[in-house]
Amino acid sequence: MxxxxxxxxxxxxxxxxxxxxxxxxxxxxxxxxxxxxxxxxxxxxxxxxxxxxxxxxxxxxxxxxxxxxxxxxxxxxxxxxxxxxxxxxxxxxxxxxxxxxxxxxxxxxxxxxxxxxxxxxxxxxxxxxxxxxxxxxxxxxxxxxxxxxxxxxxxxxxxxxxxxxxxxxxxxxxxxxxxxxxxxxxxxxxxxGNSKFDRVNNGIGAFNEEQFVGLETFFDVNPLIADGECGHCHNDPLFTTNQYFDNGIQDAKTLTEYTDIGLANVTNRNLDYGKMRAPTLRNIELTAPYMHDGRFQTLEEVVEHYSKGGHATPNRDPLIRELGFSEEQKTGLVAFMKALTDTSYLDNPYVRNPFK
Ligand code: HEC
Ligand code: HEC
The missing domain is CATH 1.10.760.10 (Cytochrome c-like domain)
Structure with a gap:
């Protein structure tokens, strides 16, 4: 005991x-x-x-x-x-x-x-x-x-x-x-979520002329100028639908010519070859170079790509074709994308490097 x-x-x-x-x-x-x-x-x-x-x-x-x-x-x-x-x-x-x-x-x-x-x-x-x-x-x-x-x-x-x-x-x-x-x-x-775009939407401030032309092109809202089609894949509020597309950047005439098959890695379907997730365009001004392989150095080059329509790949989305933007539309699209910059996330002490 x-x-x-x-x-x-x-x-x-x-x-x-x-x-x-x-x-x-x-x-x-x-x-x-x-x-x-x-x-x-x-x-x-x-x-x-x-x-x-x-x-x-x-x-x-x-x-x-x-x-x-x-x-x-x-x-x-x-x-x-x-x-x-x-x-x-x-x-x-x-x-x-x-x-x-x-x-x-x-x-x-x-x-x-x-x-x-x-x-x-x-x-x-x-x-x-x-x-x-x-x-x-x-x-x-x-x-x-x-x-x-x-x-x-x-x-x-x-x-x-x-x-x-x-x-x-x-x-x-x-x-x-x-x-x-x-x-x-x-x-x-x-x-x-506090870029110029968001502030204007909340009634604070206004877009300048360039940004406005860019917005009209981006969201296809002006029948008098070429559609940009951007908003279908990079939609408001996240500026992405989170969906996967082939936006014609790879020079591939057949499925075997895609250097990065993207979504098909996961699904194994022919229809998914070359499709990548459309990334968010919020803060796109800060994230050069662009695309999954960083092939474009500037937003001007990106806009030029969409204006010309890229390569006629097997899975290229119908929205990607020769759109033929005017010079005003090209500058406008770049200006509009820059209105999506908002670095206020850096003000949150939990976001920054705690060892500095
Ligand atoms: C050597 C550079 C490198 C390091 C280190 C790294 N990443 Fe990444 N990260 C990448 C690359 C490149 C991609 C895209 C890869 C791909 O799509 O195949 C990526 C993608 C991601 C994504 C996907 C984002 C999205 O929108 O789908 C997340 C989340 C992520 N990384 C988090 C992390 C975390 C957390 C760590 C540390 C544990 C980390 N990364 C370390 C380079 C890196
Ligand atoms: C059919 C859907 C679709 C349309 C329409 C579209 N995009 Fe994209 N966008 C994508 C996809 C998918 C990617 C990623 C492709 C890759 O890297 O392989 C992308 C990438 C981008 C990138 C680079 C993102 C990064 O993080 O590197 C920018 C900038 C961009 N698009 C802007 C635009 C603009 C501006 C328009 C309109 C002129 C537009 N997009 C129209 C699907 C689309």
């Missing part, structure tokens, strides 16, 4: 003092209220990954921390720079080993709204799933999650931050899925 009691006491002491225990740190997450979405509307949040200050803060640190790369040289932010609307300014991105990928880094602004697949070809379903990929991608961070998790466990602050965000009771409960959830939370709060 007495022996049994000792045993329980020893067990209790051993249990409460075991290495890795985090219960001394408080777990009381505060819901995060997203701001700046008045014009954009609400976005979906997975029931098992609600936004909290603690989750976002953890995600913010992970996003900017080179701990996620094999040689501690790169973080997510190396290819997704906040001041460039989270792109990197390169035609295609280069990873930790100096090897170039085949595609251009995508903007993460308003990513919460990209609900019909992520990446140019839509091969990832959501931000939680996507966040697992760059760490082990051989031409990106080229690390492995097993080692990253071990580094988290030994880190002076991450174990507590995982506890505050997700309520784990022991370091051993740190999982890559929790890191991915935090990264997803961080990305969901990068909101941009």
């Amino acid at each position: 007495k022996k049994g009691l000792y045993f329980i006491v020893i067990l209790f002491v051993a249990f409460s003092c075991r290495e890795g225990d985090l219960v001394d740190t408080e777990y009381n997450p505060t819901p995060y209220i997203v701001e700046g979405t008045e014009y954009l509307g609400p976005f979906p949040v997975p029931p098992d990954n609600q936004l909290t200050h603690e989750g976002i803060k953890l995600g913010q640190h992970l996003f900017y921390d080179p701990i996620l790369s094999a040689n501690n040289s790169m973080s997510c932010a190396s290819c997704h720079l906040p001041e460039k609307a989270f792109t990197d300014g390169n035609a295609v991105s280069v990873g930790i080993d100096g090897i170039a990928g085949i595609r251009s880094a995508m903007s993460l602004v308003n990513a919460a709204y990209f609900t019909k697949g992520l990446f140019w070809d839509g091969r990832s379903d959501n931000l939680e799933e996507q966040a697992l990929l760059p760490v082990e991608d051989e031409i990106e961070l080229h690390h492995n999650w097993g080692d990253v998790i071990e580094e988290f466990k030994e880190h002076p602050t991450y174990p507590q931050m995982f506890r505050e965000a997700f309520g784990i009771e022991d370091k051993e409960e740190i999982r890559k899925e929790l890191a991915a959830k935090a990264l997803a939370q961080f990305q969901r709060i990068i909101i941009s």
Whole structure:
């Protein structure tokens, strides 16, 4: 009887003092209220990954921390720079080993709204799933999650931050899925909905002449000038439908000539060869060079492409054809796209680099 009691006491002491225990740190997450979405509307949040200050803060640190790369040289932010609307300014991105990928880094602004697949070809379903990929991608961070998790466990602050965000009771409960959830939370709060375009829509200020001609062309609202057709694929309010199209940029006369088959990677259908997700045009001024392979340096070149209609590829969308814009329309379209710039997301301290 007495022996049994000792045993329980020893067990209790051993249990409460075991290495890795985090219960001394408080777990009381505060819901995060997203701001700046008045014009954009609400976005979906997975029931098992609600936004909290603690989750976002953890995600913010992970996003900017080179701990996620094999040689501690790169973080997510190396290819997704906040001041460039989270792109990197390169035609295609280069990873930790100096090897170039085949595609251009995508903007993460308003990513919460990209609900019909992520990446140019839509091969990832959501931000939680996507966040697992760059760490082990051989031409990106080229690390492995097993080692990253071990580094988290030994880190002076991450174990507590995982506890505050997700309520784990022991370091051993740190999982890559929790890191991915935090990264997803961080990305969901990068909101941009206060550009000149939004302000004019809210009755504040007005477009200048150039911007107005651009708007008329973009949304096909003036029967006296050539239609731009842009708004069908890059529609208001996100300036993307999140749908996939072939906009005639690849010089492919047959299916086999597409250098990047895009959506067909995922669906395997002939009809999807060369289709890419139409990207948002919000903050497009900041994300040069353009298209999935960064082939165009300027917005003027992009507009010239749409004016001429590009290549007659097998899957080119009917909206992409020789539209023949006037010079006024070309300058107008560029001016209108620049009216979609809004960097107020940088004012949110949760969005910026926490290590600076
Ligand atoms: C070496 C550069 C590089 C690094 C590092 C990197 N990315 Fe990316 N990211 C890219 C490129 C390139 C694409 C487009 C790839 C494609 O479509 O195949 C992309 C696409 C994305 C997308 C899809 C966006 C959309 O609109 O569909 C998300 C989300 C994303 N990255 C988040 C992250 C996160 C989170 C990290 C860190 C864990 C990260 N990236 C690290 C280059 C990088
Ligand atoms: C049929 C749908 C469609 C129409 C119409 C269309 N686009 Fe696009 N747009 C796309 C797709 C798809 C891409 C990405 C293609 C790629 O990279 O392979 C794209 C890419 C872009 C890009 C580069 C985005 C980036 O992040 O690199 C800009 C800028 C752009 N379009 C502007 C316009 C303008 C301006 C118009 C009207 C003159 C227009 N688009 C009409 C589907 C369309």
